[in-house]
Amino acid sequence: MSSQLVIGLMSGTSLDGIDAVLTAIDDKNCQLLHTSYLPYSDELRSALLALHVSGADELERSALLGNVLARSYAESVHHLLKQAGVEASQILAIGCHGQTIRHRPELGYTLQIGNPALLAELTAISVVSDFRSRDVAAGGQGAPLVPAFHQAVFHDEKSHRVIVNIGGIANLTDLPVAGEVRGFDCGPGNLLMNAWAQRHLGKPHDEGGQWAASGRVITELLEALLTHPFLLEPPPKSTGRDTFHMAWLEQYVRPGYAAIDVQRTLLEFTALTISMAISEHCAAVDEVFLCGGGAHNLALVQRLGQLMQPTKIGLTDDLGISVDWVEAVAFAWLARQTMHGEPGNLPAVTGAAGLRVLGAIYPA
Numbered sequence: 001m002s003s004q005l006v007i008g009l010m011s012g013t014s015l016d017g018i019d020a021v022l023t024a025i026d027d028k029n030c031q032l033l034h035t036s037y038l039p040y041s042d043e044l045r046s047a048l049l050a051l052h053v054s055g056a057d058e059l060e061r062s063a064l065l066g067n068v069l070a071r072s073y074a075e076s077v078h079h080l081l082k083q084a085g086v087e088a089s090q091i092l093a094i095g096c097h098g099q100t101i102r103h104r105p106e107l108g109y110t111l112q113i114g115n116p117a118l119l120a121e122l123t124a125i126s127v128v129s130d131f132r133s134r135d136v137a138a139g140g141q142g143a144p145l146v147p148a149f150h151q152a153v154f155h156d157e158k159s160h161r162v163i164v165n166i167g168g169i170a171n172l173t174d175l176p177v178a179g180e181v182r183g184f185d186c187g188p189g190n191l192l193m194n195a196w197a198q199r200h201l202g203k204p205h206d207e208g209g210q211w212a213a214s215g216r217v218i219t220e221l222l223e224a225l226l227t228h229p230f231l232l233e234p235p236p237k238s239t240g241r242d243t244f245h246m247a248w249l250e251q252y253v254r255p256g257y258a259a260i261d262v263q264r265t266l267l268e269f270t271a272l273t274i275s276m277a278i279s280e281h282c283a284a285v286d287e288v289f290l291c292g293g294g295a296h297n298l299a300l301v302q303r304l305g306q307l308m309q310p311t312k313i314g315l316t317d318d319l320g321i322s323v324d325w326v327e328a329v330a331f332a333w334l335a336r337q338t339m340h341g342e343p344g345n346l347p348a349v350t351g352a353a354g355l356r357v358l359g360a361i362y363p364a
Helices: 042-050 058-084 116-123 131-137 146-154 191-201 207-213 219-225 246-250 259-281 298-308 326-339
Strands: 004-010 017-025 030-039 091-096 099-104 109-113 127-129 161-166 169-175 182-188 287-291 312-315 360-362
Touching: 004 058, 004 326, 017 058, 017 326, 030 058, 030 146, 030 326, 042 058, 058 091, 058 099, 058 109, 058 116, 091 116, 091 326, 109 131, 116 127, 116 360, 127 326, 131 326, 146 161, 146 169, 146 182, 146 326, 161 259, 169 259, 182 191, 182 259, 191 207, 191 246, 191 259, 207 259, 207 298, 219 259, 259 298, 287 298, 298 312
Parallel strands: 004 091, 091 127, 161 287, 287 312
Antiparallel strands: 004 017, 017 030, 099 109, 127 360, 161 169, 169 182
8 A cells, every 4th residue: 555644743741742743654664754843831831730630620621721732733733734845635644642641541541632623623634532542441551552653663573672762651662573562661761850850950851861960879769769569560551640750759858868869869760660671571682772852861871771781772763763753653653553444552562452443533
């Protein structure tokens, strides 16, 4: 089948903004054509963050913020179309992950907002959204969903690879040369580091991990963080801000701790949880490739390299897709799967009862 143009939109746990991509996809290839990034305003980020805990009038706030997000998604789409010189009628679909505000698969639900009906109306393009719910309905975690895409585009017949996405939450995909593909969330990626940097530096993140690199690991704090029950659970498993958040961290931070040392400890926590997950569940791996915002944290990448020696650590740029756009491309790919009636989950990854076609379609 000839390639089709599909747009992917991703706004993740980091709450930094909207990644938008235009792709050309066929049964064997997925080509990234154009990209766009729209940062969240401080006001929008704060409003979204407030929805992660129960509060007054949260239903109306969720609905109104869903409309705000839909208009922002539409802005990203229009920018892509203009950049590419492509008409809306040429696009098969938009794959829109939406903004996760609750993820509780153990209670049988997951919630991403973004008003896909409004997005379809504003763009005149069919929208595929709500990717996680069908997997949860089938007894799965609803996440991570990118491993099926990783298998399609990053699998190698000669090398055992692991793909690690370090967003707000870190997740990995195990791609053995032969055998079952697996994947799961490892724990917090950038989430806690970013929140701590925002509080103490007034910046959304620690640029390149430079601040953390100047600190020292607080052993007793690290040991306390590593006792979290999630880290001991076997896959399949997924997590989010419902589990790892500042209130959880603060119960272990003592008044005498230097802020810079807490940041260094959080970096170590992320690096250790990733490396331990790979060591325990991805035996005899040959190569590890990183993507997501955490791939820009040079101190974190360096520490992972030390912990994973002699395993090669690289970036997905080496495999043809820049670290910044892998997840958005994945949701373009997942949207095409849905439009063709093809499954998008991997039961071994999510724990679902079987393969399922994911997402709800809002026709143009």
